Amino acid sequence: MILYDYFRSSAAYRVRIAIALKGLVVERRPIHLLRGEQRDPGYRAKSPLAIVPTLELDDGTLITQSLAIIDYLDALKPDPPLLPRDRVVAAQARAAALTIACEIHPLANLRVIEALQREFDARDDQIAKWRKRWIAEGLSAVETLIASAPFAFGAEPSLADICLIPQVYNARRFDVPLEVCPRIVAVDAACAAHPAFLEAHPQAQPDAE
Numbered sequence: 001m002i003l004y005d006y007f008r009s010s011a012a013y014r015v016r017i018a019i020a021l022k023g024l025v026v027e028r029r030p031i032h033l034l035r036g037e038q039r040d041p042g043y044r045a046k047s048p049l050a051i052v053p054t055l056e057l058d059d060g061t062l063i064t065q066s067l068a069i070i071d072y073l074d075a076l077k078p079d080p081p082l083l084p085r086d087r088v089v090a091a092q093a094r095a096a097a098l099t100i101a102c103e104i105h106p107l108a109n110l111r112v113i114e115a116l117q118r119e120f121d122a123r124d125d126q127i128a129k130w131r132k133r134w135i136a137e138g139l140s141a142v143e144t145l146i147a148s149a150p151f152a153f154g155a156e157p158s159l160a161d162i163c164l165i166p167q168v169y170n171a172r173r174f175d176v177p178l179e180v181c182p183r184i185v186a187v188d189a190a191c192a193a194h195p196a197f198l199e200a201h202p203q204a205q206p207d208a209e
């Protein structure tokens with residue numbers, strides 16, 4: 001399997017955490033987003049929206065969308081499971097993950113930021129305000145959803161932690177204050193000591209800059 005990846009992509013970071021938790025061996029092919037490599041015709045043929053991650057299976061089958069890729073990996077290697085066994089807690093963990101993946105991440109994605117700059121003449125200070133606004137509002141909502149310690153939904157990491165940690169990495173990068181989210185900060189600290197999260201960290205990737 002090949003993962004089309006970029007060290008700072010938070011969606012690809014989610015998949016890297018899942019791969020590390022499962023102990024899978026997956027080849028990585030970096031796609032440099034700031035150089036626009038995602039729009040090269042060869043990669044766009046694999047990812048119609050020209051975004052990472054994409055997973056290519058050994059027979060050439062392509063899977064896009066980080067949560068779909070993670071679902072596939074979870075089915076491929078069910079141990080350890082990426083959702084709590086309790087049905088209700090599993091649904092809550094999925095809801096927290098979707099809050100991040102659907103309600104926060106798309107609003108500050110590179111192509112959205114580039115469109116604000118190019119098509120709407122947004123200034124850097126306005127972009128910074130936009131980014132912080134959506135990340136802060138979304139993480140405040142996630143803070144209320146977190147049900148447990150040390151991980152967000154139990155004693156083991158789940159899909160919720162897999163989505164949360166890359167979003168926290170982004171929040172820190174863009175100076176979003178996190179003191180108002182003590183549960184998120186505690187979960188982040190627990191994940192920072194977990195080998196799978198260390199392995200998947202952006203600065204641990206071969207294409208890190």
Ligand SMILES: N[C@@H](CCC(=O)N[C@@H](CS)C(=O)NCC(=O)O)C(=O)O
Nearest residue numbers: 009010011051052053065066110111
């Ligand atoms: N919903 C998608 C989001 C993927 C996505 O937006 N990836 C970003 C990096 S985190 C990207 O490739 N952006 C390239 C661009 O906007 O040009 C997923 O979960 O896989």
